[in-house]
Structure formats: C-alpha cells, structure tokens
Amino acid sequence: MWSTNDRHGVWRAALSASAAVCLALTGLATPASAAPDRTRAEAAPTAHTGGLPSGNTTYRTLADYERDMRALTSEYPRLVKPLTLPYPTSGGRLVQGIEISRDVRANDGKPVFVTVGMHHGNEGPSGELVMEYAIDLTRRAARGDRYVSALLDRARLVVVPVVNVDGMVRNRRQTDTNVDMNRNYGFGWLPISTGGAAPWSEPETRNIEWLLSTRQATTFVTQHTCIQVVLYPPLQLEVGPTQDVARFEDLATRMASRYGPGYIPRDSAHDYETTGEAIDWAYFATRGLAFTAETCPDSGVERTFQTQVMDTYPEHRLAMFEALVKTADPRQHATIEGRAPKGAVLRINKSFEMYTQPYLQPDGTTRPSAFRTALTSDLDVNRSDGRFSWAVNPSYRPVPPYQAEGVRPNQTGFYREPWILTCERPDGTVLQRTSVNVDLGQKVTVDLRQCSRNFHRKSH
Numbered sequence: 001m002w003s004t005n006d007r008h009g010v011w012r013a014a015l016s017a018s019a020a021v022c023l024a025l026t027g028l029a030t031p032a033s034a035a036p037d038r039t040r041a042e043a044a045p046t047a048h049t050g051g052l053p054s055g056n057t058t059y060r061t062l063a064d065y066e067r068d069m070r071a072l073t074s075e076y077p078r079l080v081k082p083l084t085l086p087y088p089t090s091g092g093r094l095v096q097g098i099e100i101s102r103d104v105r106a107n108d109g110k111p112v113f114v115t116v117g118m119h120h121g122n123e124g125p126s127g128e129l130v131m132e133y134a135i136d137l138t139r140r141a142a143r144g145d146r147y148v149s150a151l152l153d154r155a156r157l158v159v160v161p162v163v164n165v166d167g168m169v170r171n172r173r174q175t176d177t178n179v180d181m182n183r184n185y186g187f188g189w190l191p192i193s194t195g196g197a198a199p200w201s202e203p204e205t206r207n208i209e210w211l212l213s214t215r216q217a218t219t220f221v222t223q224h225t226c227i228q229v230v231l232y233p234p235l236q237l238e239v240g241p242t243q244d245v246a247r248f249e250d251l252a253t254r255m256a257s258r259y260g261p262g263y264i265p266r267d268s269a270h271d272y273e274t275t276g277e278a279i280d281w282a283y284f285a286t287r288g289l290a291f292t293a294e295t296c297p298d299s300g301v302e303r304t305f306q307t308q309v310m311d312t313y314p315e316h317r318l319a320m321f322e323a324l325v326k327t328a329d330p331r332q333h334a335t336i337e338g339r340a341p342k343g344a345v346l347r348i349n350k351s352f353e354m355y356t357q358p359y360l361q362p363d364g365t366t367r368p369s370a371f372r373t374a375l376t377s378d379l380d381v382n383r384s385d386g387r388f389s390w391a392v393n394p395s396y397r398p399v400p401p402y403q404a405e406g407v408r409p410n411q412t413g414f415y416r417e418p419w420i421l422t423c424e425r426p427d428g429t430v431l432q433r434t435s436v437n438v439d440l441g442q443k444v445t446v447d448l449r450q451c452s453r454n455f456h457r458k459s460h
C-alpha cells in the first residue's frame, strides 16, 4: 500500500539536477521545436493537394480500418507489425492496432508514443486522423524520408485508431453496454450514469489499461472531436495542478499551436470537469505525458469529411510530430542501460494500489474503492555485445490526489518506488533480480554480471 506520505518517504524530484544530466543525453540533433517545420518544408504532399495520405475522400468502415492496417503490415514488415488488444469488446469484436518503428519486430526498448482514436464511437474524424498519420509515417520511412527515418530509429509508435469498435459500428458515443469508455477508467472514478457499473468494468477500458501498463509510453494522445483544445490532467479543479504541469503545458502548447490559432492548451479541469478519463489514470500510473486532443473546424464551418479530416490532417500531422519528437527526447523519459547476455530477457515490474474518489458503496459507507495497477514490460537483449539501452517511464511515481482516505489535493511529491528488474532466460528462469531507481531524464547503469555468469553456466 502506498497510501500515506509519511510511511513511504515521498521524494521530491530534483528537476534541476535531472535537467543538467540530460542536457548531455539529448539524442536529437535538431531542436525539437524546429524539427516539424523542416518536415513541412522537406516533403508535405498533403499540404499541396489537400488530399490524405490514403487518398480517401470518405470515412472508413471498421473493415476498411482492419484492411488498411493489414496492408501496411504486409507491405512494410520491417516497419509495421500488428497488435491485437487482449479483451474482446462486449459486442464480441477484437480491437486491432499496429506498431511502427525501424526494425519494428525487435523488442529493443525504444521510447514509445501511443496514439489512439475513437474512445467515442461517433467521433469519426478522431479515428481517421490517427490512421492517416500511421500511413503517412510508414510510407515516408519506406521512401527514405530522413526526418521520419531518424525519428523511427529512436522511437516506436503504437497506433489504435478505433478503441471503441462497437460504438463505431453503431455510430454512437458509448459502448454496447451503454458506458462512456472515457468515464470508466478507475482512477478518480465516480458512479455517474455513463461511468459503468464499476471502475474498469468495460473490456474496452481494460484494453487501454493493458496497453499502457505494458508499453512504457513516454507520450499518450487520445483523439476526440469536436472542440479546439489539447487537454492534460487533472480532470477536477479541486485536486490542483499535477507534478508535471510544466512539461504538460510545454507539449500541449506546441501541439495546439500546430493545430491552429483557435486551439487552446489547458488542463482538462479548466475545460470542463469530468471523472474516469484515460489521461488521468495514464499519467498518475505511469508518469507518461497523457493528452486529450480534440479537433474541430472553426465555428461556423460546416462539419464534413473535407473540413474535419482532409482540412485538419495537415495540422494534425505536425501536432503528432511534436509529440513524437518529445517521445524520442531522453529528457522526457528515463533510461536503464547496461550489458546482459545476448538472448536474455530483461523485465521490469511494479505494482501499487490506486483509488477512485469516495462514493456511496453498497454497504452504505462513503469511501473510495481500491484497484491495483501492475506495470510490466520486457526487452530482448539482442546485440552480440549484450549492450542495451531501455527507455522507461521514471520509477518515481507522482503522489496521486485520490487516496485511500479520500481526496488529497495539491500533491507535489513522488513516491520512491523502484522498478524491480529481472534478467531471465528465454524460458522465464530468473537469473538475477535487482531494483532500479531512475528519474526523469536520468540514465542509470545496472550491473547484471550475476545474470551473465548464470546464463552461460547453462551451456555446460
């Protein structure tokens, strides 16, 4: 249990120290803010023609999405691999996505940018924009576009264009159980009418929980319509700003400026207050940067495929490049590095309780419900010299405003809560276990000599 500050030694991030460390670590040669401009100048056919990377002029069906993802996977197998989320929807459908990176099949520990669409099944443009960006990036990388290739050398994209597939098929906001997916995430959940029977009651929501619990996402963007905003946690005014408000403001401002002059970067609570949304759980569980991007034509403009997808895409791609550049920046994640036997599997884990807001329980008391979040990721050591560099989320977790005792606003600290790292044989035999504390922008070297000795003992 990590419920009180006293018992577990809240740790305040030494951000200035981290910043000094990471200046030396910056991997990107160009300033992040300048990079997307260069892309626009280098090659931007969409900006000239007004056409989409796919050439589409109408909305996809679900079958169209699945066909387009299969086509990318088979046409560019070194750049794209398929992904199926673990939980079939209540309508019995599978939720599909793709991963995109240079040498995508290597489980190599690059930092991850997760972009998803259609939490709300009637927000068609949100899925289209996500899918078009996947096509755009893949084709540019395949053509040898140097800017995109350099980004995909350094980062991995996980793309799920339609997370609420039942809602999309029926063209309605909610899932087949009449739940608003984006009110069903457990952190800070309340039993509002569309929030579901319990926190995480919906398989669609648990799919995203699984995705972000297994991917070490530096950045997560969930697309919506129809407002002109880029939103970040928190969802409720009373909890106050998050520990990473400056980083949130910075990237939200960059993305909003790419979308256009009407777009406002702000915390979600100041847009309107909600509960149980993806971005709040995502940030407080993983410390990845999590945004809700809402696109919409200017007021007075008719909402059509042309205005909501074709005219918006050129700006959307620039906003997404901002997020991808940040993802690749070592200052925005933590790095575990070292040497391990080629062929070994490294795994990091942590597990902790999180809480809803207090609400009237079936037993008549008003209190929060607890749920457990378990983060786990692995990396294959595949270089012949055994060296690895693993981009992970910082092990220091922000103290959340929703706790066992209720709402505790204006938190400023972090839990010192190390990653438990294991070095394993491919069959899962654990050869060494160690704990790793690593903060934002920091690089920590782990000593895995014990694993190396034991690993090679096997071959005798």
Ligand SMILES: [Zn+2]
Pocket (backbone or CB within 6 Å): 119, 120, 123, 223, 224, 225
């Ligand atoms: Zn929405």
